[in-house]
Amino acid sequence: MLKIFRQSLNYGWRRLCSRRIYLVSCVVVPILFAFFFMDLMKEGLPLKVPVSVVDQDHSSLSRRVVRNLGASELIDVAHTDETYADALARLRKGETFGFFIIPHDFQKDALSGIGTTITYYSDMTVFVPGSLAYKGFKTAAVTTAGGVVQTTLVSTGINENVAGTLLQPVVIAEQGIGNPWLNYSIYLCNSFIPGVVALMVMLMTCFTICEEIKNGTSIEWLRMSGGSMLCAVLGKLVPQAIIFSIIGVGLQAVMYTMVHFPMNCPAWHMIIAMILLVIGSQGLALVIVCAIPNLRLSVSIASLTGILAFSIAAYSFPVQSMYGAIGIFSYILPPRYYFLIYADQALNGIALYYSRWYYIALLLFPLAGMVGLRRLKKHCLNPVYVP
């Protein structure tokens, strides 16, 4: 038995080393992607959003507001425009992500108490810079209004300190746990890099198994494993699991030790999660292969699910806010569980107890994959390729 397994394993390794495309998919793609991702967002936040200012007042107060805007780290007052139309045209051209309008008679109306309105436009077609521009504008507008109120209060005889606290009697301070810098790299790399590993695992599993059927070598493959489908599948998938796990854990090592992403749990919690993610994705891919043992269709379905996983596994939009009928699909995707483990363990550093079900769920995928092995065996014995 052991001899047959070793023979099957040898076959698996030989096939894995036989084609360049395997090396590219297993090793080059995940590493390249991880490098791309970590390097792209290494700044953490895309600060200094280019915006423009329309100052129609040209008074000392309006110039102070513009200076305040310029001092913000969030925005960069790259342009000044004369009219609303100019500023809007610039925004449509994509030169800016927002503009800030100081109306005519701003100083006069503000100081005399007539009242005036600052209007600011943020371009939400691109979320992150739009939000940052909004935040920068709002801070400037609120502090400007506060400054005027404070001046008036002090001039009526109120102590300067009291006047200061009256501007903001209650402050709600937000503490982002684990990622107080709102670092996008930490937020996205931790979900998308394992996501790509899972995608490639699924594609490779479907491709390598169905390729045997397409090329008509599946009979030889089964023969090498003593006719046992389980043994054949293990012989093929274990070498891939080893390679992907090494790559995945290596990428974790880069993220948590070299780039210093938050890691608030013992390392083995995440290492096991990565290995289980690899095995779980193989299990899910095996379910697909057993259901549709056709190279093109199963690889297509694996890629469609793998790509949709980035959305349904809720890396950006929470499952709790999706329609229920869509949200439940996130629970048939291994990357979802890895993501939950990451949030619990590496990010929040809570007790392993709270993540127990996620580990168990990842373990269930390979079991699910074994259900259809008999069907797969039938197809392997009668390899028919339908292009």
Next chain:
Amino acid sequence: MNSGNGILGWFKSVARVWAREFRLVFGDMGVMVFFFILPLGYPVIYTLIYNTEVIRDLPIAVVDHSRTPESRELARMVDATSALEIYDYCPDIPSARRLSNEKKVFGVLEIPADYAKKVGRGEQTQVTYYADMSLLLRYRAALGALTDVQLSLGDNIRGETIDNLGIIAESIEGDTISNDAVFTGDPTQGFASFIIPGIIVLILQQSMVLGITMIAGGVSERRRRNHGYDPLSVDAPAGATLIGKTLCYLVCYVPMTLYVLHLVPMMFSLPHVGNIWHSFMFILPMLLASAMLGQFIAVFVTERESSMLVVVFTSVVFLFLSGLTWPRYAMSPFWTLVSDAIPATWGVEGFIRINSNGATLAEESHPYVMLWMLTGIYFVVAYVLHRISFGGKKTESYGSVSKI
């Protein structure tokens, strides 16, 4: 079969390549999936995923150390926001943490013991909100709601204090300088309204490239089986081949583009304020550039399926390179250059502005020109590679050779 000489002959070869490519596309289920089913289905699936648009009633816990009418008022105001909902009141932080660990709440609001005292004395008081950071969208929702609460609470308290002091000053009480925030492109700040207009453009490019590489894989498999000849290919000059094929893909994508760029935003009430003809005019060079890019990649493809292994993951890469998530001004020069070379980058950039911000084609002249340039560059590269790889052995149409 000779394609004849001169201009007329050239046009004839283009037409024959075009017609043959149609047969290849419609005779191949795999290509049909990429060319038609994928652009039909994906926009709907993606929109359904994100169609709830915003986070409502995010459950949070409140730890109220103050236990006064003032602190309860604060909690009520937080509860009344559309983004947040108080799931439970906890006696202390550890019990709130337990709720958070069990994923029952995604944030904890801690009100200090001296909250009411400080408010009454006219001192500044600080309330802390601990946010779960696994998803930045949750943090963003909570931040917006809490900022509004902070501002309106501040107005209330200031008004009361000033009244108590007996000062009559309009300029203090009212909003001497009020502020008005306008959001362009996505006025509700919904997630689907933001991401779908970009994603649908990317879907057009990626589905086309995947389909083209699959056709090329089929060609190369047939050629291997038939000693270097593809019985289904047409003997034509490289330029005519490229253009004929491109025409075929373009015709296939006309109905798809109408559906993806016009019907999908209409079906789901996504932002769709731009002139649809400007969108179509704009997207034309993107389709051409994608077709050329696909035919450039196709030269390296030897098998129907293996290209998927490498092409699929680029969808994620291209999404990020397009600047939809991480803006292009914050990219390093190297990545900017890489993203410049992708048709979808310019397609996404221009289309979202035309579609969501109502820009005109003239205002998007920069991405538009870039798309035509990419079309030209990829045509030349594909032409040269085509000449190198197929130039030596002209393919001919054999009726008798196996077509598999």
